[in-house]
Amino acid sequence: MAKRIDVSGLSAFYGTTKAIEDISMSIEPRSVTAFIGPSGCGKSTFLRTLNRMHEVIPGARVEGKVLLDDENLYGASVDPVAVRRSVGMVFQRPNPFPTMSIYDNVVAGLKLAGVRKKSLLDGVVEKSLQGANLWNEVKDRLNKPGAGLSGGQQQRLCIARAIAVEPQVLLMDEPCSALDPISTLAIEDLIGELKSQFTIVIVTHNMQQAARVSDRTAFFNLAGVGQPGKLVELDDTQRIFSNPSVQATEDYISGRFG
Amino acid sequence: MTSSSPAAPRGRERRKRDSRVGDKIFMNAARGSGILLLVIMAAIAGFLTWRSGIALSKNEGNFLTTFEWTPDAPKPVFGIAVLAFGTIVSALIAMAIAVPVAIGIALFISHYAPRKIAQPFAYLVDLLAAVPSVVYGLWGALFLVPHLDGLTSWLNDYLGWTYIFDQSRAGTTPRNLFTVGILLAIMILPIITAVSREVFRQVPRMHEEAALALGATRWEMIRTAVLPFGRPGIISASMLGLGRALGETIAVAIVLSSNNVLSLHLLDPGGGTFAQNIALKFNEAQPFGRDALMASGLVLFVITLLVNGAARLIVARRKEYSGANA
Numbered sequence: 001m002a003k004r005i006d007v008s009g010l011s012a013f014y015g016t017t018k019a020i021e022d023i024s025m026s027i028e029p030r031s032v033t034a035f036i037g038p039s040g041c042g043k044s045t046f047l048r049t050l051n052r053m054h055e056v057i058p059g060a061r062v063e064g065k066v067l068l069d070d071e072n073l074y075g076a077s078v079d080p081v082a083v084r085r086s087v088g089m090v091f092q093r094p095n096p097f098p099t100m101s102i103y104d105n106v107v108a109g110l111k112l113a114g115v116r117k118k119s120l121l122d123g124v125v126e127k128s129l130q131g132a133n134l135w136n137e138v139k140d141r142l143n144k145p146g147a148g149l150s151g152g153q154q155q156r157l158c159i160a161r162a163i164a165v166e167p168q169v170l171l172m173d174e175p176c177s178a179l180d181p182i183s184t185l186a187i188e189d190l191i192g193e194l195k196s197q198f199t200i201v202i203v204t205h206n207m208q209q210a211a212r213v214s215d216r217t218a219f220f221n222l223a224g225v226g227q228p229g230k231l232v233e234l235d236d237t238q239r240i241f242s243n244p245s246v247q248a249t250e251d252y253i254s255g256r257f258g
Numbered sequence: 259m260t261s262s263s264p265a266a267p268r269g270r271e272r273r274k275r276d277s278r279v280g281d282k283i284f285m286n287a288a289r290g291s292g293i294l295l296l297v298i299m300a301a302i303a304g305f306l307t308w309r310s311g312i313a314l315s316k317n318e319g320n321f322l323t324t325f326e327w328t329p330d331a332p333k334p335v336f337g338i339a340v341l342a343f344g345t346i347v348s349a350l351i352a353m354a355i356a357v358p359v360a361i362g363i364a365l366f367i368s369h370y371a372p373r374k375i376a377q378p379f380a381y382l383v384d385l386l387a388a389v390p391s392v393v394y395g396l397w398g399a400l401f402l403v404p405h406l407d408g409l410t411s412w413l414n415d416y417l418g419w420t421y422i423f424d425q426s427r428a429g430t431t432p433r434n435l436f437t438v439g440i441l442l443a444i445m446i447l448p449i450i451t452a453v454s455r456e457v458f459r460q461v462p463r464m465h466e467e468a469a470l471a472l473g474a475t476r477w478e479m480i481r482t483a484v485l486p487f488g489r490p491g492i493i494s495a496s497m498l499g500l501g502r503a504l505g506e507t508i509a510v511a512i513v514l515s516s517n518n519v520l521s522l523h524l525l526d527p528g529g530g531t532f533a534q535n536i537a538l539k540f541n542e543a544q545p546f547g548r549d550a551l552m553a554s555g556l557v558l559f560v561i562t563l564l565v566n567g568a569a570r571l572i573v574a575r576r577k578e579y580s581g582a583n584a
């Protein structure tokens with residue numbers, strides 16, 4: 001069910017401010033692609049254009065094309081709601097619905113899609129929580145509130161919620177930045193397992209993390225404050241961290257700036 | 259250096275002592291206000307209970323089931339049946355109309371309207387709260403009542419089979435509990451709207467985005483993230499509105515044609531509420547009649563307390579789902 005992503009000539013705006021400019025890249029199915037770069041370089045903005053979440057901010061808009069296999073997500077007849085059903089997202093801060101139980105959190109997406117059959121939902125809950133390595137910790141308290149879990153567990157609950165609808169692509173926006181090292185490790189292991197089923201794109205500020213989990217790494221940069229962010233290069237992770245082709249990338253990963 | 263160092267701690271100590279005095283004053287002021295509130299509440303309850311006791315001990319009728327209100331007759335008979343029925347029914351009608359409309363307006367302001375429209379619109383709704391209730395009463399009597407003739411006969415014609423919308427005598431002026439309910443709904447709309455709006459605005463952006471990212475439409479996002487999060491707030495807002503509807507005096511007194519008829523035909527003119535009855539009868543009442551009115555006031559007091567207690571129970575029961583720890 002994983003799909004390939006092809007982006008061409010994509011720019012994103014907040015009102016009149018251009019946040020990212022002319023980005024083109026291809027992302028292979030069943031791979032992990034990491035986005036790295038200094039703050040404000042537009043990597044999160046770019047991530048949010050991949051499931052049309054960018055435009056939920058008032059005044060935000062996008063130019064360019066994003067192909068999921070062969071379908072342009074920004075085609076005139078495409079419903080952004082449908083896009084978000086096939087491109088899942090995990091956010092920086094764990095955000096399970098506070099008013100829902102663990103069970104209801106996992107099936108929230110399915111219920112939105114109109115699935116009501118209890119036996120089906122039960123199966124999905126177990127499968128998704130197992131997929132998110134959370135089943136053993138919560139199987140006895142599925143009806144307790146999701147907000148009562150620890151931060152790391154909440155984030156894995158959010159991953160379970162995202163994969164429950166079986167998306168083509170899973171986007172992760174700094175999923176570990178609010179977590180302690182042990183929870184971070186659990187999520188990183190999970191990413192390694194999930195890539196056999198999903199196309200995964202992850203934004204991270206942690207370069208070790210990018211090196212550990214990703215197959216390909218994209219480095220974003222901006223010329224200066226107020227300038228739009230640009231894609232500097234996208235290459236195999238190993239190459240980016242050992243022998244990048246652009247000097248700016250090497251400066252960034254070796255800590256000479258940013 | 260050596261000369262200034264002993265002075266520094268002394269200065270600090272003095273500051274510390276000063277702030278402790280400030281702490282003490284503030285603490286006592288806060289505690290005093292709290293105690294004062296309890297004393298006032300107790301005094302009201304005590305006073306009402308005492309005077310009610312005097313009245314009730316001489317009542318020749320059953321206080322709970324009697325329709326008449328003639329405490330100053332040679333043989334005093336008075337009861338709250340009509341008043342309790344009218345108060346609760348008109349408040350329920352008001353809630354049934356006002357709560358859904360208020361939630362709709364609040365959602366429109368917080369989530370649908372563009373900012374340029376939302377601000378003035380919110381201000382306009384707040385202005386509704388500033389209209390004195392006597393003005394509402396006059397507007398109700400001079401405008402609403404004559405213009406509700408059509409709606410009344412329509413309800414009678416098409417929903418008459420429900421019994422409650424059946425008129426015993428068709429074509430009577432709609433100075434009835436239904437009209438009062440509509441008027442009260444308009445009066446409590448702004449407070450429910452204002453409180454709900456603030457609660458909806460406080461829904462964390464990340465919960466809304468969580469719903470959107472799962473493929474929720476805007477309405478589905480509101481249903482999964484906004485309304486459940488705002489539920490305790492909506493309940494509190496409704497209770498504020500209900501409190502006003504239960505206690506509204508002058509507007510009801512102007513609109514309702516007062517009589518001691520208890521009728522489930524809500525479109526029949528007449529009926530009464532606690533507050534309206536007190537306002538109408540207080541001036542001409544003898545001392546004993548006033549005690550009787552206070553007994554009815556005590557009942558209203560108790561009803562309001564019970565309603566608020568029930569609302570608190572509902573909110574508390576789902577506390578762990580409130581989102582307060584998120």
